[in-house]
Amino acid sequence: MKKNVVFVALLSLFGGIASAQMQSFPLQDVKLTGGAFKKAQDVDLTYMLALNPDKLLAPYLIDAGLPLKASRYGNWESSGLDGHIAGHYLSALAMMYASTGNAEVKKRLDYMISELSRCQTKNGNGYVGGIPQGKVFWERVHKGDIDGSSFGLNNTWVPLYNIHKLFAGLRDAYEYAGNAQAKQVLIGLGDWFIDLIKPLSDEQIQQVLRTEHGGINETFADLYILTKDKKYLETAQRLSHRALLNPLMDKQDKLTGLHANTQIPKVIGYEKIASLTGKTDWSDAAQFFWQTVAQKRSVAFGGNSVREHFNPTNDFISMLKSNQGPETCNSFNMLRLSKALFLDKNDPSYLDFYERTLYNHILSTQHPEKGGFVYFTPIRPNHYRVYSQPETSMWCCVGSGLENHTKYGELIYSHSANDLFVNLFIPSTLNWPDKKIQLVQKTEFPNQNQSDMTLKLARPHTFGLNIRQPKWAENFTVLVNGEAQKIDSKPSGYVTVNRKWKTGDKLTVRFTTSTQLEYLPDGSNWAAFVHGPIVLAAKTSTKDLDGLFADDSRMGHETHGPLYPLDKAYALIGNPDTYRSRIKPVDGLTFQLDSLTLQPFYAIHDARYQMYFQTFTQAAYDEQKARMKEQEAAALALDAKTVDKINCGEQQPEVDHAFKGEKTDSGYDDERFWRRTRSAMSYELRNKHMTGKFLDISALDPIRTTDVSFLINDKPAEPIAADGKTIRLKVIDEAVMTLKIVANDGKPTPRFSQIRLIN
Incomplete structure (x- = not known):
């Protein structure tokens, strides 16, 4: 009997496997057969039909x-x-x-x-x-x-x-x-x-x-x-928008302060146009953007942005403090860009980000029973998320959410002209009609570190079966019909088995995973626990979940429950060698961290949670605790007396407050957003329970009443106090107020940054 010749190799960047272009399979050729993604698909279908x-x-x-x-x-x-x-x-x-x-x-x-x-x-x-x-x-x-x-x-x-x-x-x-x-x-x-x-x-x-x-x-x-x-x-x-494209072609990161999801779809377009025209500088720009966002601007679960905008790469504190963390639409589009670059560049390293984001952000943004979709995923410790409802919620993240859970089969497998690639360990069946090949993948990953794949062919056929070895997979082993293959293991590549395959052949993949601490990209002392590709978090409370399922209000996608003090969040005290040793395995992907139970973030719903933990030496903790307590008390006190607030120049707050304007422009300077006008602009504020008494308006420039006028419901507003770059106005007792800002004599107004209605 003639023995099959087996060739096993691993290529870190795929280029040596074949010169043929990588291609995805049609969704019709891949069927989910079980696991968390299949459940999410089924729940999405129910929501869609509602x-x-x-x-x-x-x-x-x-x-x-x-x-x-x-x-x-x-x-x-x-x-x-x-x-x-x-x-x-x-x-x-x-x-x-x-x-x-x-x-x-x-x-x-x-x-x-x-x-x-x-x-x-x-x-x-x-x-x-x-x-x-x-x-x-x-x-x-x-x-x-x-x-x-x-x-x-x-x-x-x-x-x-x-x-x-x-x-x-x-x-x-x-x-x-x-x-x-x-x-x-x-x-x-x-x-x-x-x-x-x-x-x-x-x-x-x-x-x-x-x-x-x-x-x-x-x-x-x-x-x-x-x-x-x-x-x-x-x-x-x-x-194609040149204001974004040109800096990217020059390898310049000018993203800070920009509305994040405005930019990502543009770059998907640049990459597609490049693939059709051969404009390598456009494709290089798309790659530079992806590297900047994925590696410098994304948190552990793959999301990016705070209050919908890119924060500074060297300071994530605004995201840690905000109830408006990374937006789901951003990750929806970053996955689309990752897929396009993976297929274009034949580079499996894009799949590391794709996989991380798929499991931890996309999968987590759908309620596992009711199917509601999440807009913001805060990383603020002890906060929570809001879910949409079919009859009340029509946000952008509902639209992308409807799509997210329909296409999980898009990159589980891919192929070149002759070879087959297994990219993700998700239970599924692949049919490759052109080659008359069927592959059945059975796995309980991430709950089990193994995947079994069985082939069915119309006739014996020689081709390369390529198994992705993720960068997080340790002790990676491949067996063919029970026989271990000798491989030169390197992460973020493919293990290739070339042989004459026949019906019934079975390939098994085994590996081990460990828990790592992953720090925020800004180099601060905030870190998340990641086990393999799975981000872990702890349920901390089920109290004060105001607006957990959104009503039809304009701002129903935002949490309305109180912010819990950051200084009360659980912290890791010791030294880097001891942080991980505090985690004790309980069962599968469940771990004990002192009084906290860590589990996959995608499994946490209807609760407050903590994903990021500050790490301290004992001396640093004692010094920091008093300072943070004072800062948190001041911030929460201001929040408590705020009835309504507008961050000028930020998209969603302005939309939420019915912004209108003529001859306006906006920007981001001194780590604050702003808007000004040479004519007039207006906002609507809501005076809930008629408790608001004053409007505090702040700007990046001195506010002079000779240059700018303020009207409330078309009547001149009464200034109570002014101090350089701030002014306080007296408000009227009405539930909805329209603040109009008018530039006198057509001169540009100051760059207004915030309007706050306080009691």
Whole structure:
């Protein structure tokens, strides 16, 4: 009997395996068969089916002048971002159908596409959208009437971001579910958009792109892929924001203070355009961005940002203090960028970040029973998260959340022309129709450090089966039909077994994992426990979980429960050699840390938790404790007397407070956001229970009443005190107040940083 020749190798950066391009498998070819990801997919399906397609379509029918079949949803779907969830929903339906074959999901998808086609036909020019007063808004843009800020274009809330969701949803409906009508609607919409911006100069286009616009450049690159018409690729390049691209091409990190999720989709577009045009400098820029965000700006579970913005790389204290930690949408898009770079560069090191983020952020942002989605994941010790509800919550992170749990099969496996790659240890079945190969992966990872893979082939076939060895996997062992293979183990690469495979062949992977302390990227003394790729945390309390399941209020995605003092959080006291030795294994991924029980963060729900711990020597702890207690007392006292607060220049606080403005600009200086105007700008504040008595306004520049005027509900406000860069105004006894700031004589106002209503 002729023996199979077995060749086992490991390549740290994949390039030596083959020159052929790495490719992902269609979602239809990969089926989840068990474990936490399969459960999350099933829970997501239930949530999706609880939504009403006619309510999601209502903004589109309104704009087209067609009779409604149901009233639109409230929340963000009725306050300016009307229609954005429908785009996400199309993508989620398409990917869920591809992943599961669910007939009801396909029926809903086809119905929504047919209704959108009906709206497009009624509009008569290729346009279809749900943006409030969309036809009036787009006509202003077409004429070059452009007044934009980071999130408002002509006082319309991120309209290009909104319509990008529809572009992406139509693309996904065709790509994943084969809906040919979606392709027709998409091309019509793309052609309309090209005509819309045709009169605009490149300078005007860049002015439009100051406002958050999602991945609009990527979708035009996708249109080129679908049609091979170069006008779409040219438009994709024209719609690429140079203010971000140019510094990245120069390897300059100018991200601090920028709205994080505004930037990531742009970079996905740069990478896709580079893959189509050969623009290596654009691809290098995408890689530089990924390295900066993934390695210098991300916390242990893979998320980034505080209050939706990139914080300084050398100071994460604002994130540690905030109840608005990393945003789910950011990780949704960082995974998309990681996938694109992995496939383009044939580099498995991107998968280390992908895997960490998938398990610890994405998986943790869905309630395991009710299916609600999380917007912010605070790292503040002893805080908690808020979950959406189908009838009340229409946030951006609900849209990306719907998509997140439909596509877990996208990178479990990949392939080159002839070889197969196993990237993740997730129970699943792969069918590779072109090669007539089936692989069944059975594993209980991360609860068990082993994965068994069994092959089924139409006939014996020689190919390379490549198993990723993650950087966290220790004592990595590969067995073929029970026989251990000799390998030269190196992390972040692939173990390759080349042989003539036959039906019934079994490959087993075994490894060990250990618990490490991972410090924040800023070099501070805050650290998280990570076991293998799994971030551990402790439940600390189930009290004061105000707003745990969101209502339909404008700020329902934010926690309303009290902040617990940081000086009361559990700390590690000793020296680096003893911190880890304090952890005692209990069972599986459960550990005891003195009085705390550590477990996978993704398994903690409906509770306050602690993920990050300060580390001290005994002497440093005694010195720090008194100082931190004093600082925390002052911060919490100010928070307690605050009725409402606006951080000027930050996207979500301004949207939450109905910002309107003309001739305004915003920025980030001296570690604070700001906004100013040469005309006027206004905000709405809520005076809950009529307890607010004063407005304290602060700026980065001196506030002179000769240069700027303040009105409350259109009446001059009475200044009570002024001190250089701060001013206090007396408020009126009304539940909702509109503060208007007017630049006298057209001179720029000071750079206002914060408005605080206090009792």
